[in-house]
Amino acid sequence: MTNQKGPIGLSQLEEAKRALDVPLFAGLNGDADVSFEFFPPKSEKMEKTLWDSVITLEPLNPRFVSVTYGAGGSTRERTHATVARIASETNIPAAAHLTCVDASKAEIAEVAEAYWEAGIRHIVALRGDPPAEGQVFVPHPEGYASAAELVAGLKAIAPFEISVAAYPETHPDADCPQTDLDNLKRKLDAGASRAITQFFFTAEAFFKFQDAALKAGIDAELVPGILPVSNVAQTRKFAGMCGAEIPAWMNDLFEGLDDHPAARQLIAATVAAELCRKLYAGGVRQFHFYTLNRAELSYAICHLLGKRPVGSRQEKAA
Numbered sequence: 001m002t003n004q005k006g007p008i009g010l011s012q013l014e015e016a017k018r019a020l021d022v023p024l025f026a027g028l029n030g031d032a033d034v035s036f037e038f039f040p041p042k043s044e045k046m047e048k049t050l051w052d053s054v055i056t057l058e059p060l061n062p063r064f065v066s067v068t069y070g071a072g073g074s075t076r077e078r079t080h081a082t083v084a085r086i087a088s089e090t091n092i093p094a095a096a097h098l099t100c101v102d103a104s105k106a107e108i109a110e111v112a113e114a115y116w117e118a119g120i121r122h123i124v125a126l127r128g129d130p131p132a133e134g135q136v137f138v139p140h141p142e143g144y145a146s147a148a149e150l151v152a153g154l155k156a157i158a159p160f161e162i163s164v165a166a167y168p169e170t171h172p173d174a175d176c177p178q179t180d181l182d183n184l185k186r187k188l189d190a191g192a193s194r195a196i197t198q199f200f201f202t203a204e205a206f207f208k209f210q211d212a213a214l215k216a217g218i219d220a221e222l223v224p225g226i227l228p229v230s231n232v233a234q235t236r237k238f239a240g241m242c243g244a245e246i247p248a249w250m251n252d253l254f255e256g257l258d259d260h261p262a263a264r265q266l267i268a269a270t271v272a273a274e275l276c277r278k279l280y281a282g283g284v285r286q287f288h289f290y291t292l293n294r295a296e297l298s299y300a301i302c303h304l305l306g307k308r309p310v311g312s313r314q315e316k317a318a
């Protein structure tokens with residue numbers, strides 16, 4: 001693990017200096033680990049888009065790909081089917097997201113056991129959100145009240161690898177950043193091995209969070225969640241619900257581009273690649289991409305970071 005810990009080291013200083021002295025993306029050796037997140041498709045057409053994306057991204061040799069779990073378990077079967085297909089038809093380790101919403105501990109055990117039987121060893125364990133926007137989360141009477149409880153419950157079922165969520169700009173339900181960090185520590189102490197962050201748009205937000213986490217005694221891997229934004233209005237709506245801030249400059253960047261989808265894509269890649277480059281200069285070597293089931297932006301950013309395809313699908317399968 002190479003995320004920067006403690007005071008900035010000589011190699012990081014060198015890296016930061018180099019980032020200023022030479023073209024930003026020159027000479028990166030592709031030593032970053034990447035993972036990709038997808039959501040379960042609702043239609044055959046969406047299934048094809050998702051699958052094309054998985055196949056495009058597979059040669060970048062991701063550490064894992066993960067598949068989200070819809071509100072209130074609404075995608076239970078589709079999440080399972082998607083994760084199982086990735087596990088059986090590709091060489092990428094597949095992770096399934098799982099939430100506590102509207103499910104008893106027994107129901108969650110059933111889902112988790114089915115994953116274990118299907119060979120899925122990695123769960124992204126989450127509390128989840130209430131079914132309707134603006135509601136307060138109320139645990140199922142026989143369910144788990146938080147992600148920390150879910151992590152402990154899953155570990156009691158099988159020795160899953162578990163990732164959890166983290167919030168550089170603090171989860172909206174938390175009283176303060178410290179409470180949120182205490183909660184993150186509980187999730188890791190309960191058996192999670194890494195935290196993947198909610199999306200954010202300034203490298204400073206991540207570095208400050210990383211420092212605060214270290215001070216709170218958290219030394220597990222913190223993986224920045226990168227959302228390449230090509231639709232700022234849609235992102236604004238989602239950001240409001242999850243405590244992420246969209247800087248004013250980002251609104252300005254996308255202004256007047258409603259009828260220019262290709263330009264929006266180019267700007268999305270530029271902005272996200274710059275964020276990744278700054279994180280890389282600060283020592284970050286793990287990136288998790290929210291792909292929204294489209295490969296191009298994530299592929300382009302990985303390419304800029306020096307990632308290159310390793311072997312063909314056929315070679316790997318052989």
Ligand SMILES: Cc1cc2nc3c(=O)[nH]c(=O)nc-3n(C[C@H](O)[C@H](O)[C@H](O)COP(=O)(O)OP(=O)(O)OC[C@H]3O[C@@H](n4cnc5c(N)ncnc54)[C@H](O)[C@@H]3O)c2cc1C
Nearest residue numbers: 068069097126127128146147165171173174180183196198
């Ligand atoms: C990488 C990532 C992937 C995600 N994938 C999905 C998905 O697939 N499906 C989905 O529905 N949602 C997903 N989400 C969203 C997530 O479910 C919501 O953000 C949800 O509101 C919180 O989930 P959590 O696991 O962080 O909850 P928790 O860690 O339980 O925290 C929820 C809130 O409660 C507070 N809290 C918890 N326990 C305590 C305590 N004992 N005392 C005081 N405060 C406490 C925390 O500080 C926090 O504010 C994802 C988020 C991320 C970052």
